[in-house]
Amino acid sequence: MDKERELQEELxxxxxxxxxECLRMIKICLDQLTEEQVWQKPNESTNSIANLILHLCGNITQYGIASIQDxxxxxxRDEEFSIESGYTKSELIKKLEDTISDAKRAFYDAPLKELLRKRNVQGFNFSGVGNIIHVTEHLSYHTGQIALYTKLLNNQDLGFYSGVNLNVKNE
Incomplete structure (x- = not known):
């Protein structure tokens, strides 16, 4: 295998x-919430968890699928935040699972030239690699918001790493 393909596969x-991992954590959060809590907005300046999931699906599709597959x-985008109902927790998870799966396939199938090509997405100029990084960090960012809101609602640890020793030193 050539080094470029090896690097692409590693990325x-x-x-x-x-x-x-983000999907796993979001599932853990939704498992601890009611259908109503998923649509609840903490205040007028924030979004519901459901809106965040719809937003993630839109963002991942725009940056990770449509852009990379041309x-x-x-x-x-505005609809992702204005919808106030219409999806159950299981439908939201399925939508996110499918979107992430499609994005991962787009990443893997993209030829190297597509990963290096610059393109404008949402007014920003990124390469395909930049889009992959954006999708990953954006998903992580909102996963953290979903986790925090779930902790605030339930006042309990989410158990993301139950049974894992996080104090193990690097080798």
Whole structure:
């Protein structure tokens, strides 16, 4: 295997791993919340967890799928935040799972030239690699918000790393 393909596979595997971890954490959060809590907004300046998940699906599709596959950008960003119902917890998770799966496939299938090509997305100029990094960090950012809001609602540890010794030193 050539070094470029090896680097691409390493980048895509690590981005995919981080995305899978975020999905795992979001599922843990939703499992601890009621259907009503998922749509609840803490205040007028914040979004519900459901809106954040819809927002993540829109963002991942725009940056990670449409842009990298050179498809038409059909995102309606404002709708991600204005919807107030219409999805159950399981439907939200399925939508996010499918979106993440499609993005990971787009990352893996992209030819190297597509990962290096600069393109404008949402007014920003990134390469395909930049888009992969954006998708990964954006998903992580909102996963943290979802986790914090879940902790505030339930006043309990989420158990993301139950049974894992996080004090193990680097080798």
């Amino acid at each position: 895509v595997w690590n981005a995919g791993y981080r995305m899978k 498809l038409e950008d059909e995102r309606k």
